Amino acid sequence: xxxxxxxxxxxxxxxxxxxxxxxxxxxxxxxxxxxxxxxxxxxxxxxxxxxxxxxxxxxxxxxxxxxxxxxxxxxxxxxxxxxxxxxxxxxxxxxxxxxxxxxxxxxxxxxxxxxxxxxxxxxxxxxxxxxxxxxxxxxxxxxxxxxxxxxxxxxxxxxxxxxxxxxxxxxxxxx
Numbered sequence: 001x002x003x004x005x006x007x008x009x010x011x012x013x014x015x016x017x018x019x020x021x022x023x024x025x026x027x028x029x030x031x032x033x034x035x036x037x038x039x040x041x042x043x044x045x046x047x048x049x050x051x052x053x054x055x056x057x058x059x060x061x062x063x064x065x066x067x068x069x070x071x072x073x074x075x076x077x078x079x080x081x082x083x084x085x086x087x088x089x090x091x092x093x094x095x096x097x098x099x100x101x102x103x104x105x106x107x108x109x110x111x112x113x114x115x116x117x118x119x120x121x122x123x124x125x126x127x128x129x130x131x132x133x134x135x136x137x138x139x140x141x142x143x144x145x146x147x148x149x150x151x152x153x154x155x156x157x158x159x160x161x162x163x164x165x166x167x168x169x170x171x172x173x174x175x
């Protein structure tokens with residue numbers, strides 16, 4: 001399957017995607033770690049893996065992979081754990097907002113709007129774009145680097161600097 005699926009991706013993507021879905025989707029998502037995941041999230045995770053796989057076929061870097069099934073399983077697992085981490089971060093942020101302003105009648109969404117207003121008004125365009133990709137779109141450093149034409153390490157460092165600056169601005173504005 002491994003070499004033939006790469007050829008099939010290059011010649012007939014629709015057929016290759018059908019084949020990969022048929023051969024891998026149920027195998028991957030039968031693992032216990034995915035038992036509480038809804039179908040939409042499973043499909044999103046698998047689509048992300050398909051997109052990554054297709055891009056790697058196009059740039060020729062997937063030819064080094066010996067076992068495509070194991071590769072897909074690993075990518076899906078990483079995507080799943082990244083999704084969980086994002087949800088935990090969002091929950092913690094919401095709890096922190098609520099704790100910080102429990103005496104004030106503002107809602108979480110008003111807090112978020114205030115933070116975004118400060119971000120748009122006070123940070124440079126690059127920071128706004130990067131933080132939006134990271135927090136709103138849920139992209140990882142590699143995806144952001146690709147979209148913004150930066151290296152992964154630059155994105156990671158810039159995100160840290162932008163976030164530090166935003167936190168300072170929000171704190172000073174006493175939101």
